[in-house]
Amino acid sequence: MRIILSSNPYRDKGLRTALEADRILRKAGAETVLCLPFVPRKGDRLDLPRNLSLRQLEEELPRADLLVCFGGDGTILHAARDATLHGVPILGVNMGSVGFMAELERTELSLLVPLAQGHFVTEERMMLDVQVFRGGRPVSQDLALNDAVFSKGSMARVAEVEVWADQTMVQRIMGDGVIVATPTGSTAYSMSAGGPIVEPSSQCLIVTPVCAHQLAARALVLEPNRRVVVQLPRGNRKHLYLSVDGGKAIRLTGGERVEITRSRYKTQLVQLSGRSFYEIINQKLGGYTP
Incomplete structure (x- = not known):
């Protein structure tokens, strides 16, 4: 070895x-x-x-x-x-x-x-493919074991974020941002923001609002084959920041969208x-x- x-x-x-x-x-x-x-x-x-x-x-x-x-x-x-x-x-x-x-x-x-x-022995952990699109063209791609975090980047304002799943809007969040996490990431920032704890060997996508200014905003658990899209509403001139697995944040504008799907890659953690x-x-x- x-x-x-x-x-x-x-x-x-x-x-x-x-x-x-x-x-x-x-x-x-x-x-x-x-x-x-x-x-x-x-x-x-x-x-x-x-x-x-x-x-x-x-x-x-x-x-x-x-x-x-x-x-x-x-x-x-x-x-x-x-x-x-x-x-x-x-x-x-x-x-x-x-x-x-x-x-x-x-x-x-x-x-x-x-x-x-x-x-x-090893346990397989689901990962996420995270792609940023600008004008319909991919401009960056990353791989996440824990989560993709979207934040407003300023204490003085509120972010408005749309979350879509397979061409259907599932949430419009007013607040500090949103987290899209794997089951492994369910015990990280997503949990701190009020999301559910999910067994790490599970297969699902977890969407957790961060400090939402809406009583109806709740965490969602989606089946793993959904294509989740996070974007600013059309015409919105504000911006968001995206950080994948705690890495360096990139700035997103209204002309960009982020697509998140289950990756074909799986992390193997030794037990x-x-x-x-x-x-x-x-x-x-x-x-x-x-």
Whole structure:
């Protein structure tokens, strides 16, 4: 097994946790390489060990059998797109606060041993294709594991957003914006905005208004084959911002629309701990503890 260990250097100081995992996996017979999940910010001085050999993630993914991410949910989301496009399963080790998508905590590294012999199972997670159209022509495309978030970008105004499903308008929202989420993303921003919690292995699209100024505005759960379109009303001169999986926001105007559909790609998340989805939400989201 060739395993990539990709650690967020801002959370894993000195890459100590990643290096401990590297020692455990090599002792168990795995071939490992160390990568950073992203290019560090210019001017940042990172606490990295001297003489440490770091590889480029994009060069290692085509040859990898597994990717282990050390960080928070953002680190996993950042890696999900490229790992999925290469068919590489992901295992998350939580180095953040909640780390809802992470399978293990930093104190559970001994559970990594079976990975060296390929002894693990994966759970497939639905993803979204997110396309921006201008004048009927696609101008950008992205892949989301969690959500596509549309926001007004200003505290001083209210956004008016139309949500369509297969040529039928299903909502016109007055408020701060709208979220279109996967079941995996149902426990992220969508939940905070009042959306439902959905089992992550489900297949559906979740449309959640954000701070709507309407009593009738409610979250919707749509069947997975719907083509959801989010746009400003015709003639509206305001603008929206779109962020996919927490990435850099892009500005949308009245002449643009965003189409969101279930992707043919599915993220594979490794399961090792045996904890159920309901144990995780109760533990990490402050639910009932028996």
